Amino acid sequence: MRGTAADVLARADALGAISEEDGRLTRRLATPALARAGDLVSGWMEDAGLVVRRDAIGNVIGRTGDADVPPLVLGSHLDTVPDAGRYDGALGVLLAIAVVDRLAAPPPIPLEVVAFADEEGVRFGVPYLGSAAYSGRFEPEWLDLVDADGITLRVAIERAGADPALLLEVLEPGLACYVEAHIEQGPVLEREGLPVGVVSAIAGQTRAALTIIGRPGHAGISPMSGRHDALAAASELVLAVERFARESEGLVATVGSLTVSPGASNVIPGEAHLSLDVRHADDGALGQAVAGLRHTATRIATARSVELDWSILRATPAVELAPELRLRLASAVLAEGHEARSLASGAGHDAVILSGVCPAAMLFVRCAGGVSHDPRESVAEADVAVALDVLERFVVGEGRTGPAPTGSSRL
Ligand code: HGY
Numbered sequence: 001m002r003g004t005a006a007d008v009l010a011r012a013d014a015l016g017a018i019s020e021e022d023g024r025l026t027r028r029l030a031t032p033a034l035a036r037a038g039d040l041v042s043g044w045m046e047d048a049g050l051v052v053r054r055d056a057i058g059n060v061i062g063r064t065g066d067a068d069v070p071p072l073v074l075g076s077h078l079d080t081v082p083d084a085g086r087y088d089g090a091l092g093v094l095l096a097i098a099v100v101d102r103l104a105a106p107p108p109i110p111l112e113v114v115a116f117a118d119e120e121g122v123r124f125g126v127p128y129l130g131s132a133a134y135s136g137r138f139e140p141e142w143l144d145l146v147d148a149d150g151i152t153l154r155v156a157i158e159r160a161g162a163d164p165a166l167l168l169e170v171l172e173p174g175l176a177c178y179v180e181a182h183i184e185q186g187p188v189l190e191r192e193g194l195p196v197g198v199v200s201a202i203a204g205q206t207r208a209a210l211t212i213i214g215r216p217g218h219a220g221i222s223p224m225s226g227r228h229d230a231l232a233a234a235s236e237l238v239l240a241v242e243r244f245a246r247e248s249e250g251l252v253a254t255v256g257s258l259t260v261s262p263g264a265s266n267v268i269p270g271e272a273h274l275s276l277d278v279r280h281a282d283d284g285a286l287g288q289a290v291a292g293l294r295h296t297a298t299r300i301a302t303a304r305s306v307e308l309d310w311s312i313l314r315a316t317p318a319v320e321l322a323p324e325l326r327l328r329l330a331s332a333v334l335a336e337g338h339e340a341r342s343l344a345s346g347a348g349h350d351a352v353i354l355s356g357v358c359p360a361a362m363l364f365v366r367c368a369g370g371v372s373h374d375p376r377e378s379v380a381e382a383d384v385a386v387a388l389d390v391l392e393r394f395v396v397g398e399g400r401t402g403p404a405p406t407g408s409s410r411l
Pocket residue numbers: 119120127346347348349
């Protein structure tokens with residue numbers, strides 16, 4: 001039989017070996033590694049009978065069925081964070097291809113399988129560039145985003161062999177609905193002994209870039225009293241962010257990257273650049289938290305006589321996933337004999353963007369220890385098999401023959 005859980009895991013291993021870096025998995029937007037991963041996925045999509053194209057940002061899109069009928073879209077992202085696990089994103093892409101591969105007859109609706117080129121936002125700081133382009137929601141100013149090497153997104157896309165101007169064309173994607181399978185990246189399913197879960201909502205997320213400008217100086221002759229040390233100010237801010245989030249119910253806030261210049265042991269740091277990632281399930285609470293954190297950062301900068309530049313890179317609101325799709329997904333889970341546990345997602349997903357253009361739903365797959373964004377990420381073949389059965393049943397409707405329902409639904 002084609003499209004088995006073993007196939008999915010073997011392919012995840014093959015994809016996991018395609019990286020920008022030796023010894024660890026990193027695959028960012030518009031890099032040769034992502035292009036190689038796209039080539040592999042493109043071949044698997046063709047083997048499954050899909051007609052494949054690549055769009056200007058590098059999404060790999062496979063289509064089956066009548067081109068004039070809005071498709072059911074299945075997919076996830078192919079890019080990764082640095083030193084990633086091999087299932088975040090890739091599992092959803094491979095499950096989608098495997099479902100198409102195993103269909104015994106043409107599905108009742110055209111299908112489109114998508115491997116998004118940038119969900120994590122690692123290279124240019126702004127997440128969801130792939131699904132935004134696919135959904136016709138690409139912002140022209142994003143072409144001027146600059147990576148750590150000073151390369152703009154525009155140039156990166158040109159160097160990858162595509163025409164960035166195509167991203168500016170206004171398009172209405174005309175999609176019927178979107179369903180994404182993804183590892184849970186959390187402990188709930190494992191704690192409750194469940195193979196899969198139906199996602200109810202996705203937390204809102206604000207990402208910012210902070211720059212602290214102090215005054216560089218000679219480490220040996222500058223008295224402590226008159227210093228304007230950018231790294232010391234940044235360090236106070238990092239701990240203040242942690243304390244603020246710990247004291248705020250339901251809030252998570254993270255400084256994931258910090259770079260210092262000029263970066264020599266005998267020079268007082270003149271500049272510090274920090275990322276800030278703030279999330280909450282409630283948009284009002286998120287907005288208040290971001291404002292509170294900005295006030296805290298400004299207070300620290302003033303007290304230390306350093307300058308602060310605070311720039312919001314992207315803010316995406318919390319999203320409730322489509323109730324009717326959640327019910328259909330839950331029915332498929334029940335029909336496969338499992339409890340249809342509903343749970344929220346603290347992690348962001350391309351479903352956030354797709355939910356702006358069509359009804360969207362997500363199926364979570366249990367992952368060991370809830371670990372993710374870490375090479376220790378892992379899933380069980382039996383859980384992947386359940387996810388495949390559920391997705392197939394969702395796609396073909398009740399036609400699938402599965403075990404009698406025994407589970408219960410807590411939506
Ligand atoms: O950051 C996230 O939540 C996701 O991994 N992009």
